[in-house]
Amino acid sequence: MIEEKGILFILSGPSGVGKGTVRRELFEQENDLKYSISMTTREKRPGEKDGVDYFYKTREEFEKLIEENQLLEYAQFVNNYYGTPRKYVEETLAAGHDVFLEIEVQGAMQVKENFPEGVFIFLFPPSLEELKNRIVNRGTESQEKVLGRLKEARNEIEMMDAYDYVVVNDHVEHAVTKVTAIIQSEHCRRDRIAKQYKKLLEDELS
Amino acid sequence: MIEEKGILFILSGPSGVGKGTVRRELFEQENDLKYSISMTTREKRPGEKDGVDYFYKTREEFEKLIEENQLLEYAQFVNNYYGTPRKYVEETLAAGHDVFLEIEVQGAMQVKENFPEGVFIFLFPPSLEELKNRIVNRGTESQEKVLGRLKEARNEIEMMDAYDYVVVNDHVEHAVTKVTAIIQSEHCRRDRIAKQYKKLLEDELS
Numbered sequence: 001m002i003e004e005k006g007i008l009f010i011l012s013g014p015s016g017v018g019k020g021t022v023r024r025e026l027f028e029q030e031n032d033l034k035y036s037i038s039m040t041t042r043e044k045r046p047g048e049k050d051g052v053d054y055f056y057k058t059r060e061e062f063e064k065l066i067e068e069n070q071l072l073e074y075a076q077f078v079n080n081y082y083g084t085p086r087k088y089v090e091e092t093l094a095a096g097h098d099v100f101l102e103i104e105v106q107g108a109m110q111v112k113e114n115f116p117e118g119v120f121i122f123l124f125p126p127s128l129e130e131l132k133n134r135i136v137n138r139g140t141e142s143q144e145k146v147l148g149r150l151k152e153a154r155n156e157i158e159m160m161d162a163y164d165y166v167v168v169n170d171h172v173e174h175a176v177t178k179v180t181a182i183i184q185s186e187h188c189r190r191d192r193i194a195k196q197y198k199k200l201l202e203d204e205l206s
Numbered sequence: 207m208i209e210e211k212g213i214l215f216i217l218s219g220p221s222g223v224g225k226g227t228v229r230r231e232l233f234e235q236e237n238d239l240k241y242s243i244s245m246t247t248r249e250k251r252p253g254e255k256d257g258v259d260y261f262y263k264t265r266e267e268f269e270k271l272i273e274e275n276q277l278l279e280y281a282q283f284v285n286n287y288y289g290t291p292r293k294y295v296e297e298t299l300a301a302g303h304d305v306f307l308e309i310e311v312q313g314a315m316q317v318k319e320n321f322p323e324g325v326f327i328f329l330f331p332p333s334l335e336e337l338k339n340r341i342v343n344r345g346t347e348s349q350e351k352v353l354g355r356l357k358e359a360r361n362e363i364e365m366m367d368a369y370d371y372v373v374v375n376d377h378v379e380h381a382v383t384k385v386t387a388i389i390q391s392e393h394c395r396r397d398r399i400a401k402q403y404k405k406l407l408e409d410e411l412s
Contacts, residue, residue: 122396124403128410158404165394166403178394184387188371190328197330197372198364204334 004193006093007186008115009033010101011179012108013123014131014156018169022123023102025176033183034092036101039071042080055085073103073110084111098183105156112162119186121179122163126170210399212299213392214321215239216307217385218314219329220337220362224375228329229308231382239389240298242307245277248286261291279309279316290317304389311362318368325392327385328369332376 013019027035039055041062050056057065062081065071074083084101092099101111101118111118125131135149160166165182169175186192219225233241245261247268256262263271268287271277280289290307298305307317307324317324331337341355366372371388375381392398 121394128406132410160396160400160403163396165391166396166399167394178390181387181390182394184384185371185391188327188373188384188388190366190369190372193372194366197366200334204338 004096004187004196006034006096006098007183007192008036008089008093008099008101008118009179009183009186010103010108010111010118010120011123012103012105012120012163013169014105014125014153016131017123017125018172018175019102019123021172022169022175022179023100025172026100026179029176029180031180031183032097033100034097036084036099037088038082039065039074039085040080040082042082055088057081069114072101072114073107075107086114089115105159109159109162119165119182120163121165121167121182122160123175124157124160124166124168126168210302210393210402212240212302212304213389213398214242214295214299214305214307214317214324215385215389215392216309216314216317216324216326217329218309218311218326218369219375220311220331220359222337223329223331224378224381225308225329227378228375228381228385229306231378232306232385235382235386237386237389238303239306240303242290242305243294244288245271245280245291246286246288248288261294263287275320278307278320279313281313292320295321311365315365315368325371325388326369327371327373327388328366329381330363330366330372330374332374 011019011023023035027033037051037053037055039057039062041057041059042054044050044054044056048054059081062074062083065083065085066074066081070086071083072086072089074081076082084103084107089099089101103111108120112120131153132150135153136146141149167175167178167182217225217229229241233239243257243259243261245263245268247263247265248260250256250260250262254260265287268280268289271291272280272287272289276292277289278292278295280287282288290309290313295305295307309317314326318326337359338356341359342352347355373381373384373388
């Protein structure tokens with residue numbers, strides 16, 4: 001009865017928190033989510049398809065898109081660009097589908113700047129003590145290095161202030177249930193839909 | 207790992223939309239919701255228990271509580287007061303339980319004023335056309351009366367602006383699923399929990 005636009009959901013969180021596992025589990029369930037397809041300058045590998053695995057671009061094309069602010073976020077790894085094309089996201093949302101993006105904290109902050117109407121979900125480690133032990137006991141690192149890593153982890157976690165939701169990844173099924181609830185409840189938010197309901201009201205109840 | 211306060215959820219909406227049915231179905235499912243117990247000046251009936259069915263008060267006691275702003279909302283029906291005691295709600299929330307209140311639109315507006323941190327859910331009729339037909343074809347009413355009722359229905363629906371969520375009651379199971387998702391996702395909202403997580407961070411990750 002209501003024609004609704006899709007919503008962009010961004011799942012992020014500190015390294016090693018299990019973002020990929022939660023995303024994979026989420027996509028194995030029945031839902032109407034579209035995974036955001038990245039754009040890259042790296043070469044297409046055998047079996048990969050343009051517009052399925054990635055959107056493949058030349059370095060020149062990619063840099064032109066950066067200039068035109070056509071990427072919600074991008075980064076360079078091993079001399080190649082990777083990014084999230086704004087056009088694909090906006091067209092998919094306009095067609096009424098939700099888009100799901102799983103991404104590192106730095107990338108999420110870029111998306112926040114370029115697409116603040118997205119819904120930002122921060123995946124929180126199940127236990128900070130465990131995270132700490134992992135950092136401290138990593139091996140034969142100097143105390144200085146260990147302290148640096150602890151600081152980095154704290155900084156990453158303090159970025160949760162920019163997010164709308166925090167989900168603890170204590171068990172992957174719990175985390176997926178919560179993310180699913182967030183997706184469903186965001187579609188019920190009055191500020192998203194009240195305008196459309198009022199239009200309906202004017203048309204039908206007069 | 208986090209000690210969390212409960213949340214007050216208020217389900218409301220226009221007369222006849224099916225609030226009671228959704229509430230009953232919700233409470234048949236497994237969850238940790240406590241139903242808000244009302245206070246009344248009407249006499250206790252056989253089999254009823256104080257603090258279970260209602261909190262029973264004299265007219266004098268009730269009016270004193272009104273003066274002391276100890277009711278989140280109240281109204282008079284058939285010469286008796288009915289209301290929602292603030293103390294019961296606040297103590298239940300402090301003990302970590304969510305409280306659920308199903309109430310008419312006018313009462314919900316009072317709660318909004320007295321307890322703005324509640325989460326307000328507006329139950330929307332499945333079809334405005336059906337609502338209109340019900341009003342128009344109610345019988346032998348004058349055209350003036352019919353127009354009056356249409357206006358009232360419009361006014362009630364326009365009150366949705368004060369709500370956080372809108373849920374369409376197309377099927378009771380769908381509505382209950384959505385209300386359940388809202389309850390779960392509200393517990394993940396960063397602005398509710400970030401402070402506690404940061405405290406944890408200071409304690410553990412240093």
